[in-house]
Amino acid sequence: MTPDTHNSRRAPSASDTYHHGxxxxxxxxxxxxxxxxxxxxxxxxxxxxRRAGVSHNAPYNHFPHKRDLLDAAAAAGHDLLxxxxxxxxxxxxxxRAAFAKMGFAYVSFGTRYPALYRLMFSVTPSRPxxxxxxxxxxxxxxxxxxxxxxxxxxIGMFDPALTxxxxxxxxxxYTWAVVHGLTMLAIDGLANLERLSVxxxxxxxxxxxxxxxxxxxxxxxxxxx
Amino acid sequence: MTPDTHNSRRAPSASDTYHHGxxxxxxxxxxxxxxxxxxxxxxxxxxxxRRAGVSHNAPYNHFPHKRDLLDAAAAAGHDLLxxxxxxxxxxxxxxRAAFAKMGFAYVSFGTRYPALYRLMFSVTPSRPxxxxxxxxxxxxxxxxxxxxxxxxxxIGMFDPALTxxxxxxxxxxYTWAVVHGLTMLAIDGLANLERLSVxxxxxxxxxxxxxxxxxxxxxxxxxxx
DNA sequence: CGGACATGTGGATAGCGACCACATTCGGTA
DNA sequence: TACCGAATGTGGTCGCTATCCACATGTCCG
Numbered sequence: 001m002t003p004d005t006h007n008s009r010r011a012p013s014a015s016d017t018y019h020h021g022x023x024x025x026x027x028x029x030x031x032x033x034x035x036x037x038x039x040x041x042x043x044x045x046x047x048x049x050r051r052a053g054v055s056h057n058a059p060y061n062h063f064p065h066k067r068d069l070l071d072a073a074a075a076a077g078h079d080l081l082x083x084x085x086x087x088x089x090x091x092x093x094x095x096r097a098a099f100a101k102m103g104f105a106y107v108s109f110g111t112r113y114p115a116l117y118r119l120m121f122s123v124t125p126s127r128p129x130x131x132x133x134x135x136x137x138x139x140x141x142x143x144x145x146x147x148x149x150x151x152x153x154x155i156g157m158f159d160p161a162l163t164x165x166x167x168x169x170x171x172x173x174y175t176w177a178v179v180h181g182l183t184m185l186a187i188d189g190l191a192n193l194e195r196l197s198v199x200x201x202x203x204x205x206x207x208x209x210x211x212x213x214x215x216x217x218x219x220x221x222x223x224x225x
Numbered sequence: 226m227t228p229d230t231h232n233s234r235r236a237p238s239a240s241d242t243y244h245h246g247x248x249x250x251x252x253x254x255x256x257x258x259x260x261x262x263x264x265x266x267x268x269x270x271x272x273x274x275r276r277a278g279v280s281h282n283a284p285y286n287h288f289p290h291k292r293d294l295l296d297a298a299a300a301a302g303h304d305l306l307x308x309x310x311x312x313x314x315x316x317x318x319x320x321r322a323a324f325a326k327m328g329f330a331y332v333s334f335g336t337r338y339p340a341l342y343r344l345m346f347s348v349t350p351s352r353p354x355x356x357x358x359x360x361x362x363x364x365x366x367x368x369x370x371x372x373x374x375x376x377x378x379x380i381g382m383f384d385p386a387l388t389x390x391x392x393x394x395x396x397x398x399y400t401w402a403v404v405h406g407l408t409m410l411a412i413d414g415l416a417n418l419e420r421l422s423v424x425x426x427x428x429x430x431x432x433x434x435x436x437x438x439x440x441x442x443x444x445x446x447x448x449x450x
Numbered sequence: 451c452g453g454a455c456a457t458g459t460g461g462a463t464a465g466c467g468a469c470c471a472c473a474t475t476c477g478g479t480a
Numbered sequence: 481t482a483c484c485g486a487a488t489g490t491g492g493t494c495g496c497t498a499t500c501c502a503c504a505t506g507t508c509c510g
Binding site: 248 | 487489
Binding site: 118121122135170171173174176177178179180181182184185188200201204205208209210211212213 | 343346347395396398399401402403404405406407409410413414425426429430433434435436437438
């Protein structure tokens, strides 16, 4: 599922292939599988251990608490999402088309892995530490979107103000809010409730968002500090 | 905290003040309190019972499963959110100003009650039944936003296409996605990570959203207060 | 080759959700 | 008014879980 989700930030040097194989990765993998299968991520730590073929206590040699395993799994989820997003827009030059494509890819990921996506954004608050694995993996995805916006702003397709860093930051956050919110609503089934297909709604949302980002005379619109 | 969060949809006639007092409401109230205090809503059913001053088993007389109590608490949360939103825009005539005000009120609610807000959108997927208490309470909030958009569309402040029902539905969903996503990001602490205040970002987001909703050249100035 | 250390196992504890049998209280009715 | 059935609350119990502890085993380095 995930090609290389392991982070090399802990640097235990040669401790990766130690005794039994590297259990840490196997545990994260098992957690990802469980999150991908069920529609909720309330699986037990013991179940993860069972799936990895170890005793119920082995995980504690790699994660001090269950939360830390969830944290690692969430980080792996962010890595996977990032790889899907960048792959989706790799060959697209037009910023507007790339933006739309990335938006669809984002929502698609969320609806394909609802529990995983929910997990990715549920672990964070319990550890507001900004050096947390999840937060790092999360933030690492931002440049993918930023690049598209910056390119579009340079050729005048988006608001030229976006070439300024603070404006770009805010716009990125705005765009993220749109797709994130849409994804959550899609997962929660509001779309079904409305009898509208997710694709149609996503299309509309992308169009409206693009109209919001394209500021031709918006340059005169004082941008309120 | 909540003035009248009890729903009268079950209609057990005179069973509200039965034996010991009406425990059902007390339990929901206790759950709301716990969700408002902690930053996570993973409190135990026994803890709710303890806070309500009853045995660990009494709740099962009112809710078949713990999930059902969470469901009721989430519905109460939606009721509270709706009342705050409508109260915030009660005296505002200008659609654009009302839209901005409601957006701020929405994000404010989410950041003030992070665990409750998360609970409100976490219970749904486990019960996709559209007659569920949460879903009903959720959907009941939509007209508040729809009214603003419709009014704005009628006077040409927003895209006139929004007077059509399907377009209005989609636009409502879009707007909801924006504020919902922004709220989730604010809760998850991305705003802190960016060193940008939530208010400033919300301001920008509202401005950009309004520009996206505006029809032709209606994007003159963002009257975001 | 031997010990320190990393890694994995089994056992134990406290708390939880959910079920059971039983006690208590209310509301209607004979 | 007294009684009966249903609604409501209590204590007990079971299987499961997260976490801690003591112990076993494998690995690497001197």
